Structures are given as C-alpha cells and as structure tokens.
Amino acid sequence: MPGATRRAQLFTLVALVASVILSGCGKPEGRGDIKGPAVPAAVVEQKQVRQRSTALPLPADESQILFGDLHVHTTFSPDAFIMSVPLTGGTGLHPPSQACDFARYCSSLDFWSINDHAEGLTPRRWDETKKSVRECNAISGGGGNPDMVTFLGWEWSQVNTDPSKHYGHKNVIFPDTEEAEVPARAIASPRELLAKSPISRARQMMMSLIDFESREFYWGIQGYYDEVADTPVCDSGVDTRQLPVNCREVAQDPRELFAKLDQWGYDSIVIPHGNSWGMNTPATTSFDKQLNLTQHDPDRQILFEVYSGHGNSEEYRDWRASVKDETGQLSCPEPSDGYLPCCWRAGQIIKERCDAAGLDASQCELRESEARQNFVDAGNSGHLTIPGQQVGDWLNCGVCPDCFNPPMDHRPAASAQYAMAITNFDSKEGPLRFRFGLIGSSDNHRGQAGTGYKQMYRKKMTETFGSDNERIAKISGMDSREPVPRSVSLGDAKDVGLVNLRNMERQNSFWLTGGLVAVHSNGREREAIWEGLKSREVYATSGDRILLHFDLLAGDKKVPMGSETSSATAPRFQVGAVGAFKQLPGCPDYAWQALGEERLDMLCSGQCYNPGDERYLIDRIEVVRIRPQQSPGENVADLIEDPWRSFKCEPDQAGCQVEFEDPEFVKGERETIYYVRAIQEQTQMINADNVRCEYDESGQCVDVDPCYGDYRTPESEDCLAPTNQRAWSSPIFVAF
16 A cells, blocks of 8 residues: 555656646747748649640630649647647647648649638637748749649638537638738637647656657647637627637637628638548538528538548438437438448447357347447447447448448538538528539648648558557557447437547548649639639549539530529530549659758658659549429439439540530429539559458458558558549539
C-alpha cells in the first residue's frame, strides 16, 4: 500500500509539473511563410494550349477548363491538428502557407479554397487565415492571368446523433478576400467537444519525453485547445454585425447559418459535403428535412460535393442500415441486394462466438438478436457494443457492394441522386426541389489541395492515421476488451462521446486521395472562376483531370451543364470527354527550381503533378436520368435510372463524343434531370477495394484483408486496386 501511495503521489507530481510546463511552453501555430514564387507564365499558358489540342468544342478563345479543390484543411482545424501528432502517425503541423505552396507546385491547381473547421478558428487563427490567403493570391499574380486563385472560406461542421437534428457539414466560400468584404468571424456549429484536448496534460508531457525531438509540438497541444476554450461564445439572437470580433459565433442549424450570412450581406456559396459518409451520419438521416426554405438557401446552396477523400456520395440504393418498425422503433433489417447491414453482422459475430463457446443454440439465437438491437440503439457507436471487436470482424458490412469507391457505411438517403429525386409539396411557392451542381474535392486535412494527381504515398496523400509503433497503436486505437460471446448496450447514443462515434480504425481502409472540381471558365481570373461556380457550369472528377463537356442542343445554341431549361420536344444532348494525362515520375523542373528538394520532399515526397504527352482513354459515357417526384409517395428508386444509357467509346487519344436524345420525354410530361459520367480506362487507385474481401462461391464476403493505418500495414503498401476513374457532369434540368 505505501508503494501504491508513493506511485500515486509521484504521478500527481508529474501531472502538476506537466501542467505548469505545458501552460507556459509551445508557441501558437502561425500561418507560416509561403516559399515559392509565381509559377512561370509559360507553364500556365501551356495548360490552355494542351486543352485546345483536343477534339473538345471550346467555343470562345478565352474558354477553358480549370481544375481546383474547394475543400482543404490545415492544422488550424481541430481534427487536423490532433491527427498531426507525430507519435500517433501524424506528420506534424501543416499551416496555411504550406497549403499555398502545395496547391501551386505539388498539385498544380488553378484554384483552391481554405476551409478549416470554424469550431477551431479563434479570432487569431481567422485573422491569420485571411492574411495567408491574401499573401497566396499576391504571390500568384494579379490581373487576368494568375497562376492560381485562392478563395477564402471555412467549414460549418454540424453533427448530431439524432437523425432529425443532423444536417451535416457545409463549406462556406466567398469570392472576395479583403477585410471589408468578408465576415469578421467564421461561423461555427455547436460542437463544444472540439474545444477540449483528447490528450491529457500528463500524456502530452510523456509524449514529449518519448519523442524528444518533437517536444515543442507536444508542448503546444494544450495551448491549441486552450485558445479555443478561452474564446467566449457570442451572444445568440444578436445581429452578426453587432457582435464583438473576439467571440466564437455559433449557428445551431442551416437556417441560422443562412440568416447570419444574410446579415453580413456578402456573396457566398454553401456546399454540403461528406453527405452519405456514415462515420458521422446517423443511419436514418435523409435530405428530406433540409428541402424547405428555412433549412435550404437555393441562392447559396447550389453545389454538392459528390466525391472526396471520404468516398462517393452519388449513388442511391433502396436498402438502409436500420429501419423503423410498425411502432416507430428502430430495428435491424435483413441483408438484401448484396448489402450486409452492420447491425446484422454484429449479430453474426456474437452468434459465432457463442457457438464456439459451446452455449445452447436457443441462448445463442437470443444473444444474436440482442446484439443486432444493441448495435442499432447505439447509432454510429454500434461497433463498441461488441467487446474486443477488430476491423476484420465486420467483413464488408455497411458497404455499397456495387458503388464506385463508396464511403464507409453508405447512407443512401443522403446521396446526390436521392436529393435530386425528392420534392417538397408543402412549400407555399409550389413544389420545391434541389438544384445542385456536382463537384469533387479532397477534404484533405494536411494542407494538401488536389492530392489525387498520383496514386501513391497512401500514408501521406490520404487521411490514413495510425502509429508505426505497435505499443502506441494498441494503446491509442485498438479494442483491448475481452471478446466475450455477448454484446453490451451503450444505451442512448446521445450519451456517447464524439470520439467514440468514429470507427477510425476501420475507416483507414476507406480513405481515398480525393477528387477535384472542374469549372468551365472564360478566363483564369477570380471573377471568371466565380461566375462559372455560380452558374453551376462545373463537374466533379475522382482525382484525374478528365476533360468533359455536356450540353443540351437547342437549335444553333448549346445549353451547358448546370442549366435549367424547358422543352416541348424530345431534348437532344452532346457529350465530349477526353482522358487525363498519364503522369511522369517526380516533379517538373520549374517546381524543383522554385521550392528546392527539401521543401518538395516535405510537402509531397518529391512527387508532383507532372503530365506527359499520352492520355488515358475514355472507356464509355454513361447517362443518368432522374424524374423527380410529381406527387407525394412516389418511390424514389423508381425515379432514378442509373445508367439510363451507356455508350462504348472507341479507343482514341483525342477523346470520345456522343449525341443522344430522350424520345420518352414528351410522353412523360414531367421535369427530367440528366447528367453524364465519363468513365476512364481501368487504372490502380488507393483503397479502391476498401477492406479487400475474399468471396466464396456464392459471392459472400467470408474474409477481409484491411488496409490499416498503423504498423500492421507497411508504409510502402499503397493498397492499390483496379477501378475506373471518372468525371460527373453537373445536371441539366429540363422542364416540360
């Protein structure tokens, strides 16, 4: 007992010393210094020259396709900051200055936006963000031909375990950057847990002793979260322009976010993203509750991020992860159409353990049923109802089996196709529908815009997270409970902490390099890009720079993607697509000359966007037709035809062009939405096979080979699998 007392006293002393040291050490993270000069004008001009060498119809001399990323985090974001901890697999701080250099020289983008989580943007960090964006734009060159345009924004990161109150994450982006033309504060969601460090002061000190070289990083952890906690929350119900600059402004839901943006009066675009990604999204979440004029702003919320490093949010399916029974209670559905609900798999895990323990068959059946319900009741924390669970136990549950690069735990009623198919018939202004243009972006948390240019360095170019030290990995990530043959109840999911809502260990098999947004623009300047975004003349790619045009032919005129139009006759369309350039190893000479070997190695491991002369081939063009609900109760699955048409392309470096019409349009007498996918020839992509199933003769997944973020998967293993990169056009909305 005396020994235990002395150990307790020693631990208390260490904790006190750590508290004193950590409170006075560690400088606040700044925006850093941008190192690279402007990209040479000849390099910028060559981009347009190479586009015009294709067979794509580019009507005006100024018309061009520009590629960007409208979803990039630096370590000013709380989750990005904690994911950067070196001992747990992070790569250190990545301030806004690094993001600027990466976007210009590693990924060679034409535009990008910074979107740190507003929940961590204290007054100081917001001020630093604005300054860094202005510096990046100044270095990139003004006038009509900048090498890159940087947009200012933030992410409103709302999460709720109650699906009726969950609205999801939205990026807010502004066209201007000057002080008098942007909000004085970023507007956050009510997520107080993000103001608390998930690493105790004592652990911070121990980490600094273990990893002494990076000690200043650990000394700064507490200060990062103290800065958030010490920023008072702004008073509610006060006009945003009347609030003090030094408070943290909170919007409870989209309605309040849009109201505050209205009070500022600046032009902006609001982009929902990660919509069907189930790690944060409750199982029964649906876009229906947002399709009204209080929770949706049709003038601002005009783009939908359909693809990112979190996966593909495009495709609708009729199955669900949980369903309501006749009493309104949630229950576990049976597997269907190749989809295995994770609640069903929870029951199977317990049944297998129960059988192995030699327990009575009837008792095992009861425990199997109990496990399913416990999983459903726990919501996004369902995995924790199975003691000692490991990634391999879950097989391919929750995965859309026939979707392209699906997110972990796909939520179909939050997909782009579902959003476009539903109608609100209760609106006073008449039937209300979403009018989204489709974009891709990265959602990268290391200041790396446009990471999808090469499929390599999984542990650096995706959000993969975990320690190469076995002991630390087991402490920080693995379920060390005994794998007993009975599930446990977590009670109400609202009582589960935010960290436990995330099955981060399994998510490592689903992280992708992310997508891009392409805009049809009449120039490279900021105003031209913004005009293209506002007109929805945009499309998404899965990372490769595929060129795509999609137009409705109306006599001598072309109605471009993103447009709303009407027709009394069968509409006719034209599609043109050209594959992306195959990449050369390394970086172009101008990048080495601008940044030098050390900075390029640090930013992007010495691998840049470096196009050769040969392009990938377009394999086929697919057309998706959606006929939105005309009356309440119409089955959404019957309204989405995917694909409605498919055209095989001849192998041609110049690209693929097709024309088609809809002879059924007039007979249908209803609005119809059309968009296209340009499918590229098969190549390798990181995590394209997610958990890497082994299938039996009946097509059932019987074993998996997960792609771990920690020591269990070597750093050199990129977890590549063959698939077809693609581009998604924005829809054309045709009224009858």
